[in-house]
Amino acid sequence: MLTEIKIDNITAFENLDIKLSKGINVFIGANGTGKTHLMKLMYAAMLVADVSSKKTLDQILQNIFLPDSLGRLVKRSLGRGSGSFSVYRQDDDDTPRYMRYELSSLGKSQTINHRIWTKKQSYNIVYIPVKDMLANSPGFKSLYEKRELYFESIYADIVDLALLPPLKGHASKEKTILLDLIQQIIDGKVIKKDEKFYLKNKQGNLEFTLLAEGYRKLGLLYSLIQNGSISSGSILFWDEPEANLNPKLTQQLVNIILELQRMGTQIFIATHDYVFLKELELSKKKEDALMYHSLYKENEEIKSQSVENLNEISNNVINDTFDSLVGRALGFEWED
Amino acid sequence: MEKDGYVFDFSDDIVDIISFDENEKLLCDGMKSVDIIAEFPNEYLFLELKKYKDRNIDFKCPLWKEAKVVSNCPLLKNEKISGLASINRIAKDLRQKYFDTFLYRHINGRNDKPISYICVVEGCDSALTTRLKDKVSMILPLKRKMIKENDEWNYFILKNFAVVNVKSWNKSPQLNRYASCSIVD
Known part of the structure; x- marks a missing residue:
C-alpha cells in the first residue's frame, strides 16, 4: 500500500x-x-x-x-x-x-x-478513468497497440484489465458478496465475447452500448473484481x-467501495x-x-x-x- | 438571550422577546409552539431552535433519508429508544409549531404585524437545511404563494420562512439585521 x-x-x-x-x-x-x-x-x-x-x-x-x-x-x-x-x-x-x-x-x-x-x-493496480471505455472496447486494444492513438494510456490499461478472463476456482466470501451487490444493482452478470461486453440476465444478453452509462461503470467494476484485478492488496484509483450515476445509486456504490476497503483494497x-x-x-x-x-x-x-x-x-x-x-x-x- | 443552547444578540430596535415555548401550558393539549417570538417595530419573528449532535457523538442527521438517530431531536422525545425520523416528520412538526402558535396569538389578537418564521438547525450543513426549507415551504402558506393563488387575500399568514444553521444566519444580511446568533460553548 x-x-x-x-x-x-x-x-x-x-x-x-x-x-x-x-x-x-x-x-x-x-x-x-x-x-x-x-x-x-x-x-x-x-x-x-x-x-x-x-x-x-x-x-x-x-x-x-x-x-x-x-x-x-x-x-x-x-x-x-x-x-x-x-x-x-x-x-x-x-x-x-x-x-x-x-x-x-x-x-x-x-x-x-x-x-x-x-x-x-x-x-x-487499477485506474478507472471518468469516461467509460467498455462500450468502445472491441478492437480498441489492438488498435492502441498498433497505431499512434492520442488516448491517455489509462484508457487502454483499463480495457486490458477488463478483458482478462475470470479467475479459476471458487470465489472468496468477500468477492461473492461484492459481485452479488453489483449484480443486484445492474440486474445481471457481465460477460465478454470477442472483446465485447454484455449484460446477461433472464431477458438475454444486452450489449454494453445499449446499457445506461452508470450501469456500465458498475459492470466494469464487476469484471475487475471477477477477474481478480481488484482484490485484497490491490490499489484502485x-x-x-x-x-453518470443517479444519486439514488450512490448509497450502493459507497457500500461497494467500503466493502472493497474492508477486503483490503487501498482506494483513491x-x-x-x-x-x-x-x-x-x-x-x-x-x-x-x-x-x-x-x-x-x-x-x-x-x-x-x-x-x-x-x-x-x-x-x-x-x-x-x-x-x-x-x-x-x-x-x-x-x-x- | 440564551435559549436551548443558542445565544441571540438582538438588534437595538427589538421591542419585546418572549420565550414562547414556556407558555406551552397556555395552549391546549396537542398544540405545539415555536421557541421564541421576537417583536420588532414592523414585524414578528418566530424562531424555532433545533440542535442535532454532531457525528462524533454517534450522530446521523435525521434529514438524511431514514438514518438511525441518536439525538436530542424533539421529535424523538417520547420514543423509548432512538428511532427513525424522516424529513417529512420534521417538516410537519415545523409546520404545526408555526400554525399552533399563529392560531393561539391570532385568537388573542396578537397577530397585528407580518410574521417571519426562522428555523435554526445546527448540526446540519447547508445542503440539508436547503432541502428542509424547500420541503417545509411546500406545506406553509407563504405570502408569495397566497398572492399567486388568489389575489384577493388582504391578510397574509406568513411573510418569510427560512431554515438555516448558525453559519448561514450570521452570513446573511437579511437575518443578521435582526440578531447575531451563536452556539453556547
Missing part, C-alpha cells in the same frame, strides 16, 4: 506532502487543483514497482499525461526549472520502500532508489465514481459529489480506514488538508457552494 506522496514543482503542484490512509483516500477540491494529476503520479509510480515492468517511468508518464514533451510536466515558471515527486510504500513484508523521480524542464530525468522500489511481484477517489461524500460519512463504521484530502488554492499555490472526518475540512468547496446557495436564496426570497 502507498503511505505518502511528496511533490515539488510538478504539474500543478509547487510543494505538497500528503500522508495516505491504508483504506480509502478521497480527494476533493475545485477543478484545476490537481486531484487527477495526483492519482496519475501515484499510478505511474506503482506501474514500475513490478521489476518485470517493460516500460520506464519516463515512458509511462509520457503516455499517461500526453504532454508535448516530458519536461512540460515540470511546473511552469520563467526560465529552466526542475521538479520531483517521491512516493512511499509499505508491502506485506513491512519494509518501507520509497522512490524519487526528478525531472528537468528539458526532459532529463532520474529515478532515485529504483532498486528498492521495484520488487519481483506483480501488483494489481477511481476518478469521479459518481459520474477524486470526487465533486456532495451525495457521495455524505453517503460515505453516514455509512462508514468506526473500524473503516478513511481519509479526506482537500486540495485548495491559496495565493495561487495548491495546498492540502488531510482529515478523518468530513466536517473537519476547513476548505470544502462543495459545502462552500451550498453555503453560498443558502445566502443567495435568502437574498432572493426574503421580503422586507
Whole structure:
C-alpha cells in the first residue's frame, strides 16, 4: 500500500506532502487543483514497482499525461526549472520502500532508489478513468497497440484489465458478496465475447452500448473484481465514481467501495459529489480506514488538508457552494 | 438571550422577546409552539431552535433519508429508544409549531404585524437545511404563494420562512439585521 506522496514543482503542484490512509483516500477540491494529476503520479509510480515492468517511468508518464514533451510536466515558471515527486510504500513484508523521480524542464530525468522500489511481484493496480471505455472496447486494444492513438494510456490499461478472463476456482466470501451487490444493482452478470461486453440476465444478453452509462461503470467494476484485478492488496484509483450515476445509486456504490476497503483494497477517489461524500460519512463504521484530502488554492499555490472526518475540512468547496446557495436564496426570497 | 443552547444578540430596535415555548401550558393539549417570538417595530419573528449532535457523538442527521438517530431531536422525545425520523416528520412538526402558535396569538389578537418564521438547525450543513426549507415551504402558506393563488387575500399568514444553521444566519444580511446568533460553548 502507498503511505505518502511528496511533490515539488510538478504539474500543478509547487510543494505538497500528503500522508495516505491504508483504506480509502478521497480527494476533493475545485477543478484545476490537481486531484487527477495526483492519482496519475501515484499510478505511474506503482506501474514500475513490478521489476518485470517493460516500460520506464519516463515512458509511462509520457503516455499517461500526453504532454508535448516530458519536461512540460515540470511546473511552469520563467526560465529552466526542475521538479520531483517521491512516493512511499509499505508491502506485506513491512519494509518501507520509497522512490524519487526528478525531472528537468528539458526532459532529463532520474529515478532515485529504483532498486528498492521495484520488487519481483506483480501488483494489481487499477485506474478507472471518468469516461467509460467498455462500450468502445472491441478492437480498441489492438488498435492502441498498433497505431499512434492520442488516448491517455489509462484508457487502454483499463480495457486490458477488463478483458482478462475470470479467475479459476471458487470465489472468496468477500468477492461473492461484492459481485452479488453489483449484480443486484445492474440486474445481471457481465460477460465478454470477442472483446465485447454484455449484460446477461433472464431477458438475454444486452450489449454494453445499449446499457445506461452508470450501469456500465458498475459492470466494469464487476469484471475487475471477477477477474481478480481488484482484490485484497490491490490499489484502485477511481476518478469521479459518481459520474453518470443517479444519486439514488450512490448509497450502493459507497457500500461497494467500503466493502472493497474492508477486503483490503487501498482506494483513491477524486470526487465533486456532495451525495457521495455524505453517503460515505453516514455509512462508514468506526473500524473503516478513511481519509479526506482537500486540495485548495491559496495565493495561487495548491495546498492540502488531510482529515478523518468530513466536517473537519476547513476548505470544502462543495459545502462552500451550498453555503453560498443558502445566502443567495435568502437574498432572493426574503421580503422586507 | 440564551435559549436551548443558542445565544441571540438582538438588534437595538427589538421591542419585546418572549420565550414562547414556556407558555406551552397556555395552549391546549396537542398544540405545539415555536421557541421564541421576537417583536420588532414592523414585524414578528418566530424562531424555532433545533440542535442535532454532531457525528462524533454517534450522530446521523435525521434529514438524511431514514438514518438511525441518536439525538436530542424533539421529535424523538417520547420514543423509548432512538428511532427513525424522516424529513417529512420534521417538516410537519415545523409546520404545526408555526400554525399552533399563529392560531393561539391570532385568537388573542396578537397577530397585528407580518410574521417571519426562522428555523435554526445546527448540526446540519447547508445542503440539508436547503432541502428542509424547500420541503417545509411546500406545506406553509407563504405570502408569495397566497398572492399567486388568489389575489384577493388582504391578510397574509406568513411573510418569510427560512431554515438555516448558525453559519448561514450570521452570513446573511437579511437575518443578521435582526440578531447575531451563536452556539453556547
